[in-house]
Amino acid sequence: MSHSITLRHIYLARQAIAPYVRRTPLVRSPLLSQRAGAEVYLKLETAQETGAFKLRGAANKLLRLSDAERARGVVTVSTGNHGRAVAYMGRLLGVRVVVCAPALVLAHKIKAMRDLGAEVIAAGASQDEAECRALALAQEQGLTLVSPFDDPDIIAGQGVIGLELLEELPQIDTAVVPLSGGGLLGGIGLALKAADPAVRVVGASMARGPVMVESLRAGRPLQLPEEPTLADSLMGGIGLDNRYTFDLVRQVLDDAVLLSEEEIGSAMRYALREEHLVVEGGGAVGLGAVLHGKAQLGRCVAVVVSGGNADMARLLELAS
Ligand SMILES: *Cc1c(COP(=O)(O)O)cnc(C)c1O
DSSP states (O other): OOSSOOHHHHHHHHHHHTTTSOOOOEEEOHHHHHHHTSEEEEEEGGGSTTSBTHHHHHHHHHHTSOHHHHHHOEEEEOSSHHHHHHHHHHHHHTOOEEEEEOTTSOHHHHHHHHHTTOEEEEOOSSHHHHHHHHHHHHHHHTOEEEOSSSSHHHHHHHHHHHHHHHHHOTTOOEEEEEOSSSHHHHHHHHHHHHHOTTSEEEEEEESSOOHHHHHHHHTSOOOOOOOOOSOGGGOSOOOTTOOSHHHHHHHHOOEEEEEOHHHHHHHHHHHHHHSOOOOOHHHHHHHHHHHTTOSOOOSEEEEEEOBOOOOHHHHHHHHO
16 A cells, blocks of 8 residues: 555554543444344444544544644644544643634534634635635644644544454444545554455445545545535545545545435434434434445444534434
C-alpha cells in the first residue's frame, strides 16, 4: 500500500487512547440477522462518552502533540462530533480548542462543544470556507490544525475499531461503515484488510452530496455543493488537497451504498423502535444499507453505528 499508515500505527493508537476511550459493545441484532439472512452485529460507537467514534482519533491526535504544541492549542473544523471530541480531550489535557463551525452545524452540537470549553466560531457557509478560516487562525495564532479525517493519527485512532471487531468477531467477512471524509472507513478497512484482504468493506453515505464516493468515481477529489441532510455528520468535502484518506479509501473500499433521506429517516426510526438505540442520521446509514437490502453482504456482518448525537425533536418527529 502506498500510504504511510500501518497496522502498527493502529496498535500504537490503541495503547495510547485506552485510558480515555471506551471499548464499545458489539451486539448481535436478531431482527437484522433475520432480514439479511446473515449474522449481523452492531458496533455501538453511540456508547462513547461524546456520543460518537470521533473520540478515538481526537484522543490519539491530541496525545501525540508535543508539549509546545499543546501549550499553544489546536484549531479544527467540524460538523459537530469531531469538534466535541477534540473539545473533550482538550479539556482533559488542558489544551485550548478553537472550532470553526460551518453554518449548517446543528445548535445542539454547538452547545455541546461550548459546554466542554471550546471556543466555537461561526465560520462561513460551507465546510471548505470554515477550513480556510481554521487555516488562517492556525497561522496567525500558532495553533495546530486538527483535521477531522485527513491525518494519520486520526485514521489510526478510528482504526482501533477494526482491531476490536477482529478480536470479538474473528469470522467477520463484511463491515458496513458510514463514509464521509474516510477516516473511519479508512482506518477500519486498513485493520481488517491487514488481517484478511478478503473481508469486504462497504461504505454507506447519503445520496445528497456523497463527496468521497463521487470523488472516487471521478478519480480525483471533487468539491460538491452542500445540501442539508438528516446525515448532518457526513456533510462536508474531502479537501481538494486530500493527502491520505482518498488513496486509502480507494484501496480498501469494496462497495459504496447511497441512501435517500427517507431511507436514513427510516433507519433512525428502526434503530429507536426495534433496537432501542438513539442514532443520528450519519450514524444510521450503515443500518439503513442493511435494512433496505442495499449492500451485498456475506455471512458475518458488522455494522458500525457511528454516532448517537441526534437532534431529539427531529428524531421523535421521525419516530411518531
Ligand atoms: C464523522 C462521522 C462519520 C464519518 O466519518 P469520516 O471519517 O469523516 O468518514 C460517520 N458518522 C458519524 C456519526 C460521524 O460523526
